[in-house]
Amino acid sequence: xxxxxxxxxxxxxxxxxSQASFQEITSGNPLFTATSNRGVSVVDxxxxxxxxxxxxxxxxxxxxxxxxxxxxxxxxxxxxxxLDLKSDNELSVWFDAxxxxxxxxxxxxxxxxxxxxxxxxxxxxxxxxxTGLTSYARSNSLVVGDLNGDQWLDVYANNFFGENELxxxxxxxxxxNQIVGSGAISKKNSMGGLLLDQDHDGDLDIYLVFxxxxxxxxxxxxxxxxxxxxxxxxLNVKADGMGVxxxxxxxxxxxxxxxxxxxxxxxxxxxxxxxxxNQAAEWNVNDNGMGWGTVAVDYNNDGYTDIYM
Numbered sequence: 001x002x003x004x005x006x007x008x009x010x011x012x013x014x015x016x017x018s019q020a021s022f023q024e025i026t027s028g029n030p031l032f033t034a035t036s037n038r039g040v041s042v043v044d045x046x047x048x049x050x051x052x053x054x055x056x057x058x059x060x061x062x063x064x065x066x067x068x069x070x071x072x073x074x075x076x077x078x079x080x081x082x083l084d085l086k087s088d089n090e091l092s093v094w095f096d097a098x099x100x101x102x103x104x105x106x107x108x109x110x111x112x113x114x115x116x117x118x119x120x121x122x123x124x125x126x127x128x129x130x131t132g133l134t135s136y137a138r139s140n141s142l143v144v145g146d147l148n149g150d151q152w153l154d155v156y157a158n159n160f161f162g163e164n165e166l167x168x169x170x171x172x173x174x175x176x177n178q179i180v181g182s183g184a185i186s187k188k189n190s191m192g193g194l195l196l197d198q199d200h201d202g203d204l205d206i207y208l209v210f211x212x213x214x215x216x217x218x219x220x221x222x223x224x225x226x227x228x229x230x231x232x233x234x235l236n237v238k239a240d241g242m243g244v245x246x247x248x249x250x251x252x253x254x255x256x257x258x259x260x261x262x263x264x265x266x267x268x269x270x271x272x273x274x275x276x277x278n279q280a281a282e283w284n285v286n287d288n289g290m291g292w293g294t295v296a297v298d299y300n301n302d303g304y305t306d307i308y309m
Contacts, residue, residue, distance in 0.1 A: 037055050038057065039089075039090055058088065065078035083105070088111065090139075091140075091142065093142040097115070104116060104117050104124075110138050112136050113133065113142070115173075131173045131174060132167070132177075137160075137165065147195070147203070148223045149223065152171055154166070154167060155175070156184070158191065158193040160189050160191070163179060164185065183227055191241055192293075206226065209241030212240055215236060215239075216235075217235040233276055235276055237266055239259070242260050242261060245294050247305040248305070250269055252270065260294045293309065294308065296308075
């Protein structure tokens with residue numbers, strides 16, 4: 001599963017250990033723009049071994065694809081690649097939809113999600129309609145993983161208006177929306193979402209956070225059939241949830257969740273009985289600065305997971 005996240009402030013650093021450092025190298029690269037950008041993905045789209053950058057331009061500018069030519073030198077090749085879209089694009093997720101070893105891309109906007117297949121020559125072709133990935137909902141996040149265990153990557157779309165969508169991949173990137181009957185229907189202004197094997201049973205579960213509604217956890221019973229167990233686990237917290245990520249923050253062998261909200265953020269730690277409780281204040285991560293995206297990452301390689309938001 002590919003996960004792409006953004007935004008900024010670092011917490012939970014162990015000061016006794018050496019810290020990672022960063023250097024700005026924007027000068028001399030075309031990466032800086034004065035436009036109102038949206039989602040950013042870091043991805044090796046051309047399989048040359050280094051990471052490229054795709055930026056969704058929102059409503060103010062076309063999307064940009066910065067190819068990494070090595071030594072941190074980037075060139076915008078979006079137009080040549082066929083990915084310079086100009087219609088309220090908010091985010092992208094990259095994954096190998098047809099198992100050919102090359103990453104394809106789903107691009108979500110306010111009114112439509114489009115799928116572009118990687119032609120393996122630096123260009124992409126719109127295959128939205130032939131693959132069945134047509135959606136006219138406003139998707140605030142897209143999560144990708146093999147939900148039914150058939151070795152093909154599926155897509156769960158978190159939509160702000162209307163119900164979410166579950167696109168199962170039936171091979172050669174042929175998708176069908178199977179949300180009806182899956183047990184994973186939601187119509188509650190979805191914002192962020194995760195796929196993870198929370199119960200360590202070998203299949204991927206779904207956790208969703210909502211704007212102004214109770215967060216929802218769907219346990220995968222197998223073959224992309226789900227049951228809602230949010231209340232039983234203590235994951236049914238209500239806030240203006242925006243972003244969410246997971247990690248084993250307290251290193252007890254179980255996954256925990258960090259959720260950014262418009263007000264106080266939540267750190268849901270797993271208890272010995274398998275349920276969760278909010279420990280954000282105790283861990284000094286209950287920031288109330290209108291959080292949006294977040295990522296859990298060990299940025300300084302000290303063995304402890306940090307939080308960036």
